[in-house]
Amino acid sequence: xxxxxxxxxxxxxxxxxxxxxxxxxxxxxxxxxxxxxxxxxxxxxxxxxxxxxxxxxxxxxxxxxxxxxxxxxxxxxxxxxxxxxxxxxxxxxxxxxxxxxxxxxxxxxxxxxxxxxxxxxxxxxxxxxxxxxxxxxxxxxxxxxxxxxxxxxxxxxxxxxxxxxxxxxxxxxxxxxxxxxxxxxxxxxxxxxxxxxxxxxxxxxxxxxxxxxxxxxxxxxxxxxxxxxxxxxxxxxxxxxxxxxxxxxxxxxxxxxxxxxxxxxxxxxxxxxxxxxxxxxxxxxxxxxxxxxxxxxxxxxxxxxxxxxxxxxxxxxxxxxxxxxxxxxxxxxxxxxxxxxxxxxxxxxxxxxxxxxxxxxxxxxxxxxx
Numbered sequence: 001x002x003x004x005x006x007x008x009x010x011x012x013x014x015x016x017x018x019x020x021x022x023x024x025x026x027x028x029x030x031x032x033x034x035x036x037x038x039x040x041x042x043x044x045x046x047x048x049x050x051x052x053x054x055x056x057x058x059x060x061x062x063x064x065x066x067x068x069x070x071x072x073x074x075x076x077x078x079x080x081x082x083x084x085x086x087x088x089x090x091x092x093x094x095x096x097x098x099x100x101x102x103x104x105x106x107x108x109x110x111x112x113x114x115x116x117x118x119x120x121x122x123x124x125x126x127x128x129x130x131x132x133x134x135x136x137x138x139x140x141x142x143x144x145x146x147x148x149x150x151x152x153x154x155x156x157x158x159x160x161x162x163x164x165x166x167x168x169x170x171x172x173x174x175x176x177x178x179x180x181x182x183x184x185x186x187x188x189x190x191x192x193x194x195x196x197x198x199x200x201x202x203x204x205x206x207x208x209x210x211x212x213x214x215x216x217x218x219x220x221x222x223x224x225x226x227x228x229x230x231x232x233x234x235x236x237x238x239x240x241x242x243x244x245x246x247x248x249x250x251x252x253x254x255x256x257x258x259x260x261x262x263x264x265x266x267x268x269x270x271x272x273x274x275x276x277x278x279x280x281x282x283x284x285x286x287x288x289x290x291x292x293x294x295x296x297x298x299x300x301x302x303x304x305x306x307x308x309x310x311x312x313x314x315x316x317x318x319x320x321x322x323x324x325x326x327x328x329x330x331x332x333x334x335x336x337x338x339x340x341x342x343x344x345x346x347x348x349x350x351x352x353x354x355x356x357x358x359x360x361x362x363x364x365x366x367x368x369x370x
Contacts, residue, residue, distance in 0.1 A: 037066050037325070037351055037353075038342075038352055038355070038369065039066065039068070039069060040060065040065050040069070040356075040358050040361075041069045041109060041357040041358065042068050042070050042357060043357070043358070044079045044089075044095075046088075046089055046091065050094065050098060053094075053095050053099075054098045054101060054102060057095075057099045057102035060102070061103050064370065065104070065355075066103075066105060066352075067104065067106070067107060068105070068106050069109040069178045069292075069354065070092065070095065070099075070107065070108060070109055071109045072091075072109060072168060073085065073111055073168075074111050075111040075115055075116040075148075075181075080093065080108065080167070080171060081167065082167045082168070083167070084160065084167075085164070086117065092108060093171065096171070096173040105175045107175055107176035107177065107178045108174055108176070108177050108178060109178040109271075110164065110177065110178065112161060112164075112180060112181050112182040113149045113152065113161075113182060113184075114146060114147065114148055114150070115127070115150050121138040121139075121148065124156065125138060126154065126213070126214075127150045127154050127156060127157050127160075128148060128149065128150055128151065128213075129149045129150065129151045129185065129210040129213060130151075130210065130213040130216075131206060131207055131208065131211075131212065132206035132207070132210075132212055132235065133206045134212070135207070137149050137150075137185065142185045142186070143185075143186070147185050149181075149184065149185050152184075152211075152248045152252040153211070153213075153248050155215075161256065161257060162256050162257065165177055165179075165257050166260045166264070169260055169264035175267060176261070176268065177267075178269045178292070179253075179268070179269070179271070180270070180271045181271075182252075182257075182270050183280060184211060184245060184279055185208065185279070186208065187204045187205075187209050187278050187279070187280075188208070188278040189201060190275060190296075191299075191301045192299050192301050193299060209235070209236060210280075211245070211248075216244075219244075219248075220244050223244070224240055226240075228241050242280075246280050247282075249280055249282070250282055250286060253270075253287070254286060254287045267289045268287075268289050269289060269290035270286065270291060270292065271293075271294055273294060274300075274310050275300070289322060290323045290325065290351075291314070291323070292324075292325050292326075292327045292354050293314060293324065293327055294327040294329070294356070295310050295311070295326050296356075297329070297332065298329065298332040304333070304337050304341050307326060307341055307344065307345065308341075308344040308345060308347070308348045310326075311344075311345050311349060312348045312349065315348065315349035324349070324351060325352050326345040326353045327354050328341060328356065329356055330355055330356060330360040330361055335364040335367065336368070338365055338368055338369075341353070
């Protein structure tokens with residue numbers, strides 16, 4: 001769940017699929033649960049004054065929004081002070097006290113693995129993931145131009161990401177750090193997205209299968225005595241090699257990023273995929289506090305009841321001490337469906353819901369958030 005995620009969604013052209021597959025039963029709306037926690041993803045707006053920001057946060061609070069996942073870094077320019085990134089404007093420090101005044105918990109939402117800064121592609125081409133055809137992501141990104149993912153096993157990448165997170169987590173008044181794109185590129189896209197790219201992914205094809213860079217091959221060879229490109233007859237079906245990619249991302253989270261966030265006394269969370277196998281994202285093992293699975297049902301050609309099923313599945317897989325908030329794709333939900341889905345998510349064990357995103361909300365959607 002983008003140069004921001006919206007650009008990816010716009011390219012797919014499937015914004016309205018979900019609203020076609022469910023008929024509201026009037027009796028269901030009566031059981032709408034109003035006590036659950038609500039979050040929302042929000043992008044910075046450089047045109048807003050402090051008074052306008054305060055009014056916006058106050059309106060969110062009045063609609064039951066308790067937390068905002070505020071975009072501070074989208075793989076190129078940052079909106080917080082970070083000496084290793086170009087800073088567009090330090091909007092974050094300006095809005096933190098305004099959110100607090102309105103009673104909103106503010107978390108810094110940052111892209112993690114993609115890097116679309118041309119300086120890094122020029123100076124550090126070895127930082128980027130390589131597919132099974134030998135193509136690096138910074139010159140041959142999969143699907144869309146911003147899919148320039150870095151390798152979780154590269155020591156310099158790990159240091160770069162540690163600093164990104166540490167600079168953000170050190171900001172006074174910020175409640176948490178929210179990691180997005182903390183994964184590999186999709187080896188298999190969600191079903192509804194494949195036709196938009198004129199591809200059929202009935203198996204793991206080499207062009208979308210990552211990462212086969214020298215660091216990954218060397219580390220796997222050290223662990224198993226095998227080179228994934230030379231010694232595995234079918235890398236896509238090899239369980240050890242698959243688990244190695246899972247462990248590579250998990251190691252980055254558990255050994256580098258989560259400790260940096262927690263050491264600063266902040267909450268650590270991540271936006272994660274329901275089809276985690278396809279992005280090498282075994283997030284149920286991550287030592288984070290909160291998970292936001294992006295349950296964009298129309299991406300998977302599913303109806304809204306699929307969302308509840310996914311919450312029940314992940315609630316069983318994740319320790320009770322860790323919270324799960326259902327990430328909802330607002331363009332695919334009518335206001336009536338939003339009511340029903342929030343109720344279902346609560347019943348399934350979610351701590352609440354998170355709405356993607358602020359700009360997608362209509363007056364009718366706000367009206368149903370009592």
